[in-house]
Amino acid sequence: MSRKPIQFTLNGSERATFVAGGQNLLDVLRRGIGDLTPKYGCGQGTCGTCTVLIDGEPHLSCLTLAETVEGRNVTTTAGLATGNTLHPLQDAFMEGFAAQCGYCTPGMLMAAKALLDRNPNPTRDEVVEAISGNICRCTGYEAIIEAILAASRAGAPRQYG
Amino acid sequence: MDEGETVIEFRKEFFADERDDNLNEIGKPTQRQDALGHVTGRSPYFDDHLFDGLLHIRCVRSPHHHARIRRIDTSEAERMPGVKRILLGKDVPNNLNTLLSLLDFGIDDEPLISDKKVSYVGEPVAAIIAESEREARDAVAKVRVDWEVLPHVLDPEEAIKPGAPVVNEAYPGNLFVYHDRYNHQKLRYGDVEEAFARADHIVEGRYQMSPIEQAPTETCGAIAAPETNDRFVCYTSTQALFFSLGTAAKLLKVSSNRLHFIGGTVGGGFGGKVDSLHEPMAILGAMLTGRPCKYAFDRAEEMQVGAPRGAERWYLKDGVTKDGRIIARKFTGYFDAGAYTRLSSYAIIKSVGHLPGPYTIPNVYADVFCVYTNRTPATAMRGFGITGVDFAIEAHMDKVAHAAGIDPIELRILNSYRDGDMKAHRRLAKNTALIECCQVAAEKAKWEIGAAARQASSLRDGGGARAELPARTATDQKGLVTGVRTGSYAHGGNSQPSASQPAPTQPQAARQTPPPPAQPRHEPTPPPVRPPPVQPPTPPASPEPRRTTRFSSISGLRRR
């Protein structure tokens, strides 16, 4: 099978890999690069567990043809923390018990980050709309919504480890 | 959360002397040990393990509810690029199993890969192992199966009628056989017909639910790979690690000490990840190819092929006195197990142990059937066996209240069990609390109930005559089955002899069997002494209840 080289920025650092014809970005990130943070939930665009940011906008990596990220900036959950310092969203999700099985969490965090980066003080309705493409089967969403609102009000991020 | 905001309200005035309130964890928020992993995306689900040369397994699945397999033609698929191996039923060393054979409960009835017939849409008949998922899917599309479509049945009451299609060939009449004797699970306590004859009201109802898909965000799956020392490692999404280990060992005819199972991080299960069918397939692939193999449901498979909570249908009939006492309750229940047994047989045991619900009713009768239909095989989901019949019971209580002209909450409090009452499965009730739940619910809903109901207590008015077993219990031999031995695994019972394959060996030099290490002598230790259970105060005149019939606390799975 012939493969095509692509280069893009992942969480701030330059990456290069080879993609097969029709390979989606989720597969390239997980198996090609080894970033296991975005997840497979449906392959259809319904569940949002594969959500990543491309140039700051939320995208479903399972529906993104990998080679279309050539030259662009991709952000995943692996890029949220800075060293041992959690992003305020990660902190708020922990403090607010916004994760149970944790499988939707990376996707939720990316959707929330896309929101807060463009709208630092969202209303509750804006938070709900921002995560409307992410399904959670465990929490009932309330803790997640509260955590995102708490992160929007948060002060300095917390050290861990 | 704002400080001081109450999420849980503790009603500590209830059962205060039965409780130790110096608790360090309960009632206080404690951070999950996996929270950091979840928010950093590092929690290792089964698929979060990278293997060079990973192969992908995709199954050829039945599009029919019910069909005989005349022929499977894999010749074109075998020639497809990237295809490494195609598995058929004959490649599975022990191709017939039932999940609870590990507990000696039930007949082996389900193949890992079917080769004679299929009994539900999605049943696998071949497994393609290929270098990539795309190549595996492309090869699946090239497999040609010659089906002889058979009549199918999708309703449990239809499936037990004479002449219905035979769904599960291990059992006669599409019914699981309980205790080698009956085609249903019986509960007999007192004489309901006699009580119905003297009741003032008879209230009947039919209640049912459809199958419910657990729909976890992570689909079921496993990755298996050859590991050191001639064993296989298997990362799995299972909720039932030891079931999966035992099932894989049995299906693949390998000692479980050659299997290294790693689970524990599950992206939602809710009972839907207990069937233990992904690990054996992945491990078999690893055994036969010598390479890591991944076998996982995609979303469409998870929803259609993955086992749901099974459909249930319940018929209830209550005999009620004019003052609202339920003196008899009769259940006829149908569990739709789908095509294979899996956990449905056990769901009914749980269910029947639960009847007639949290109420003291002196005459109780239940016939509960585990029925095979051509639906997707059912499995566990959150309180399975109980939640369906509880819906039926509580819906029925409201119907009874309406018929008897009594407030529905007062009706429940009136009929509620109390500490010391004999329950229909012939054990005394203790630590009951339905009355208090009803009282608090009424209070919260601002629902007025009368003084007697407000003042009732689980700790009072139980036991005494209510602790007696019924003087006479009507029994019957309806549904008697002969010639069926349901013990299979340990007893070598009714399971069909499988086309025995020796367990596949690793492609390397013949393994030396090391001599057994010297065993330390093992002295049996006496069982630990348990402190006597706290008993509620009993009225002085109450006699000891006669314990004539014991029902095992593991619900009859052990033969006495």
Added chain:
Amino acid sequence: MPIRVETYGGIDDAARALRENRTARYLGGGTLVMRSVNEADQSFDTIIRSTDKSFGQIQAQGDSVTIGAGVTMAGVIAHRDLAFLAPVARVIGGPAVRAMATVGGNLFASSPYGDFTAALLALDAKINFAGQTGPGTGIDEFLRDRSRFAQSLVVSVVVPRPRDASAFRFLKISRVKPKGISLMSIAALLPQSGGRIQGARVAYGAMGPLPLRATAVERALEGQGLDSGTIERAASVATEGIEPPTNGIATSWYRREVAAVHLRRLLSGQGR
């Protein structure tokens, strides 16, 4: 079969490649095509895409707006000349889907998707295909037999702007809110002249294999004032001549039962 990806700089090259290869599909945002790739849809082995920037352009000219086929739902929401379409784009998928899904792609969506196309149907849009000159293909004509256009490349759609903002209304009904697959969607263009409706166009999504016009409803509204009597008459023929589908979202029976309720709400100006 392995998937081959062909990327073209110019529209005409991409259009020719698509026309000449029946086993090729054109990649817009990926929300439909990549799903098919993930499922190993055996009907195509080639993805064709173009990097031509004109696909992403929006141009208002007089009483219409020309929207490039590659404009995303997020792009529609963001553009001030498309404010009348923003309520439609806003209920397509969630934020990530809206960042990816294109106007052109939605034209080829299978039921129950295709809500944006239902809106374009009500608005009497025209579709410009590559290699075509002239006024474009009317959307009624396009939807009459969409399979004829399977290998045609949409360049843009031309949407007449409603003279009066309240003349165009849209309602998407889904069980899951704010985002969920349509049970049905209703788009209504009700221009008024002298207090009477002239040129009514009412389109449904998810009520048939393709977005379709509710012609009985249009006849009940045409020439009438939008008063409660007219609304009732329109609601009474909400599904006349229409066979709603049964799918995983709802049965045909259910759609028939609720269509009039939702139509009445839309026509009365009530929210969902």
